[in-house]
Amino acid sequence: MQLAGSIIALVGSIFLLLGAVGILRMPDVYNRMQAGTKATTLGTMAFLTGLALYNPDWVWRYVIIIGFIVYTNPISSHALARAAHTIRIPISEKTVKDCLLDDETGKQEEGCQ
DSSP states (O other): OHHHHHHHHHHHHHHHHHHHHHHHOOHHHHHHHHHHHHHHHHHHHHHHHHHHHOGGHHHHHHHHHHHHHHHHHHHHHHHHHHHHHHOOOOOTTOOOOOOHHHHHHHOOOOOOO
């Protein structure tokens, strides 16, 4: 069980590393936020699952931490992205459409809900 826990913790660490690389490589704050949030959520969940398998006495503590992360990471990233959009931080030139700006101006492009 300890070997499986170590491998899963290593996979979680790799996801965290890839999230850091994604933050460095993405063109604007919105893409960086998305890369960081998804990678840290998945990476932290995998890392803590590996620790739970490695140390079964602490399983419920890790479950509580994972639940907290799953609940708060998307909410905080959404709030930060919304605040960045509100203060008009520019998007990348490669971005095809801005559905939130379309909602504010009253235009509806195809593909936006």
